[in-house]
Amino acid sequence: MVGQGPSWDVVADIQLLLQFHFMQNAFLAGTLVALLAGATGYFVVLRGQSFVAHMLSQVGFPGAAAGVLLHVSPVLGLITFCVAAAVGIGWLGRDVEAGNRAESAAVGSILAFSLGLGLLFFRLYAGSAQGIYAFLFGSILGIADRDVLLTFAIAAAGLAVLVWMGRPLVFASVDPDVAAARGVPVRLVSIGFLVILALAVAITVQIVGTLLIFALLVAPGASALQLTARPGLGFVLSIVLALAFTWVGLALAYFSDFPVGFFVTSLAFGAYVVIRAPKTLPVRTRAVYA
Amino acid sequence: MPSALKLDRAAVRIGGGLVWSDVDLEVEQGEFVAILGPNGAGKSTLLKALLGLVPLSHGSVLVFGHPVRRGNDDVGYLPQRRRFDPDLRIRATDLVRLGLDGGRWGVPLPSAAKRRRVAQMIELVGATGYQDRAIGELSGGEQQRVLIAQALVSGARMLMLDEPLESLDLSNQQAISELIRGICERQGVTVLLVAHDVNPILPFIDRVVYVAGGHVLSGQPRDVIRTETLTRLYGAPVEVLHTGDGRLVVVGQYEPVSHHAIDH
Structure with a gap:
């Protein structure tokens, strides 16, 4: 990407990394996104809503395209489409999960249509393959100043609301019937979480794109929940992992010629495999670890 | 001291269908009450009505002298699961x-x-x-x-337990029943326990509440747990046997299923 490689002098390397404005923006936006994606991801995995996260990211694709087409920020299009879809899913209830056959078939059809619509919007704009590529695989190195600002506002608000509704959200996630009897507005909490998830998806798409979104929105939470069954610790761990994947991924991409999305997804996948592997071994082998 | 529970001409409708109606029931504090009845008769609905999760269509219900509300610290709930x-x-x-x-x-x-x-x-x-x-x-x-x-x-001063013994093996059914009885006695907690199979809790209960055929009846175990009473309530042959050590055992010829299709 640039002439100079890493020198293994950490301070000098960081100065090198941050010498250009686009890299400063990338690190800033990446950090903000990782904060909200990691925090939201903990609950996504706890609630078993990975499929919904995936679905929202695909619905966001035509939203981004519409944003480009209408000459407003693509992020605004993403947010509009994702939040609308989240409210729709929340309104339909929790049945829109992978386990429900009729629903998952319906959702599959909607997703295909959604991607097709995005394709049409991009074609109507200028036939720009570049734009499509950016939203499918992320475009963190091309983040504008106003997008950083919007990302900051969303990440800060999303994180604050998540922490504020943390206990009722955990309660409604693990034990909805008892939570309802104890006075938790389970339906409202569920819709509220979906809206935050939609916002997290919208800003995460900037970094890793529609297709690689699981790397920041599901993998850190999945790894954290494998490492600990303490809710507070798991929540923090999920954020830390998302931050680590983003920072290291960005640095590796900067000093090599390979895309950011590849490194972030590889790190996320690698960490999950390392954490999960000892638990999936046959019992006899596992005894050696214990 | 107010009753732990007082229902007065209570009725519940779900989706236009009357689940049960005209229910008068009073439970004293510290009682261990078994709620029995065929599948789909509205046992779980009774608990949900007492928790404020399902509204009454008629009549009134008081828990420790107060109208029901969600999030009442006086009441602990274990849903069927x-x-x-x-x-x-x-x-x-x-x-x-x-x-x-x-x-x-x-x-x-x-x-x-x-x-x-x-x-x-x-x-x-x-x-x-x-x-x-x-x-x-x-x-x-x-x-x-x-x-x-x-x-x-x-x-909580009242526990509402919906089929807590289902899917447990015999020794665990016994252990959990004893635990609940102990909590009832030592802590003075009123217990309402919905059961499909009455046998594991029979030695521990003070009272039986029966939900069947759109009505709710209550009585002493020795009055209700009888071959003719149970056969009438379930609408299917049920036999009550006395074991050598003086215990009662309820035997049904097949799984009783109510014709009311509402299963809540």
């Missing part, structure tokens, strides 16, 4: 803690008093040995103990 997902990664102690402040909004702060209260309840149900393990990894009996601690932790 299958097991927790084996992959659910949250500790048993966290689940109990949710019963204390899981409904609160705001930043969760550490509290020594709450931690002590949770530890106390976990000890009461004998779950100390596995309180730090993930709930999904625990056996059915262990999960029920943790859930009873959760139901009690807010200071």
